[in-house]
Amino acid sequence: MNTSTNDPLAWVNGSDAPEMNSLDLGFMALSDSASLVVAATQGFAQPYGLTLNLKRQASWASLRDKLVSGELHAAHSLYGLIYAVQLGIGGGPATDMAVLMGLNQNGQSINLSRPLQDAGVITPEALDRRAHQSGPKLTFAQTFPTGNHAMWLYYWLASQGIHPLHDVTSVVVPPPQMVAHLQAGRIDGFCVGEPWGASAVQQQLGFTFATSQAIWPDHPEKVLGCTREFVEQNPNTARALVKAVLEASRFIEENQENRRSTAQLLSGKDYLDAPASCIEPRLLGEYTDGLGNQWQDNHALRFHGGGEVNLPYLSDGMWFMTQFRRWGLLREDPDYLSVATSVHQLDLYRQAAGEVGIEVAASAMRSSQLIDGKVWDGSDPAGYARSFKMHALADTAPAVVSR
Structure with missing residues (x-):
């Protein structure tokens, strides 16, 4: 931790100062990495005493390995990757993992x-x-x-x-x-x-x-993930990171122009390295399917939704475990709720959200109906x-x- 007297953040933050000031964050070249890219490049991290160093990864397997080894401090992660590593079915030894917040839904x-x-x-x-x-x-x-x-x-x-x-x-x-x-x-x-x-x-x-x-x-999609060891050793840093990313998420959705500028930012060679013309329309919910159909999607990629996107619902994580079980990736039922409760850093998220004025739902469970008519609410995961x-x-x- 930088505690030099000429660092204003050291005394502004006091005992809440981040334990680390420079973080290496992994991401994949995907539109839903937007909130991390915006947080790192548009001034949302510095007020919290952080410098965010973005590290684009070639594959999810590479991101997983670097996250577990500590080469990456946190990352834009698949829900299913975090849970697979937690359960020891993700291509390596079981490692205690943490979900700090949701990054996006849909898309x-x-x-x-x-x-x-x-x-x-x-x-x-x-x-x-x-x-x-x-x-x-x-x-x-x-x-x-x-x-x-x-x-x-x-x-x-x-x-x-x-x-x-x-x-x-x-x-x-x-x-x-x-x-x-x-x-x-x-x-x-x-x-x-x-x-x-x-x-x-x-x-x-x-x-x-x-x-x-x-x-x-x-539906739940990417999350801000890290090892549980990182959270336990650096709780102030983790909370500051969540606040920075929450503010970036809120900024992206303030208006359509912010979404357009985000698409332009993402198109850069250091991020998605893809034409903005491929990124912007679906970031705005404007779909063409290649068969002549066009529509404005009511459930397009979203990053904040007044905080609805960012709360790491326990039921979201549990759903992925039910699908691991369904398809034979898990041979036995885990203790669904216990595993999710250990992975999701709900107290830390609630504190961070409160400090930046974002409302948090009282319940960490939610109910949804999927394409086959089944309703998922987390009440009976094994069933x-x-x-x-x-x-x-x-x-x-x-x-x-x-x-």
């Missing part, structure tokens, strides 16, 4: 290839027929074996009557490589965060078949995991091909 895309489009596979019924034909299976890419995109893809396929582990092949591709894999014909479709779905449409490499918000309106007609509860954990 992911399931795209299919141009050859499928040209073959008329543009409806759920046509996809169902194609998936159940004899011959080579369709290959779909997601971004991490236990990640959000795997869970959205599996849930959506199952809701259409397609078993995601038996009827199709699932492979892992880092987000920025999705479009190239689609163009090369290595995959028939993908589930990924923006702007890569929009980029594929813009390049006429296929079409957006479904959005993640059509699966679950206002929920067993309630699906399509599952892999009796199967061994599926092997997922990594590319």
Whole structure:
């Protein structure tokens, strides 16, 4: 901690001064990293005594490894990655992890290839027929074996009557490589965060078949994650980081012009390195699907929502564990509520939110209805995991091909 007398923050913050002043933050080249990029570059961290050093990662696996080793202090993370590491199913030893806050909801895309489009596979019924034909299976890419995109893809396929582990092949591709894999014909479709779905449409490499918000309106997506050890050793730093990111999240949504300027910022070579024309429309909720349809999405990518986005709901984390159980990634039911309570840093979040004037809901549980009509409210996670007609509860954990 910098305690020199010429550092005004040392006495302004007093005993609340951050234990660390410089943080290395990991992120992936995705539109939903926006609040971290804005916090780091637009002056939201300095008032809290922090310098945020953004470190773009090549893959979620790389981000995971650096987060666990301490090379990264915190990161723009998949909910499913944090929980997989916590449970010891994330590609390494179990490590106690922490979710500091939610970063965004909505805004992911399931795209299919141009050859499928040209073959008329543009409806759920046509996809169902194609998936159940004899011959080579369709290959779909997601971004991490236990990640959000795997869970959205599996849930959506199952809701259409397609078993995601038996009827199709699932492979892992880092987000920025999705479009190239689609163009090369290595995959028939993908589930990924923006702007890569929009980029594929813009390049006429296929079409957006479904959005993640059509699966679950206002679903949980990325979180600000770190190890629990980091929070325990640096509680003031963690709280200051949450405050800076909360202020950045609020700023992005103050008006449409802020969203546009954020899209321009994200387009830079150090961040997404993609044209603003691919980033801005879906950041504004303006969708074209490549089939001639256009719409203003009522549940597009959002970063704050008056704080609704940022509260790390226990039920959100528990949902991912129910899906791990459903698809055989967990052989037994965990203590869902206990695990979520240990991972989510609710007290720290509530304190940080209160200090920057953001309202916090009284309950850390919420209720949602998903695309198949099922309601998730966190009240009976084990029963929920067993309630699906399509599952892999009796199967061994599926092997997922990594590319």
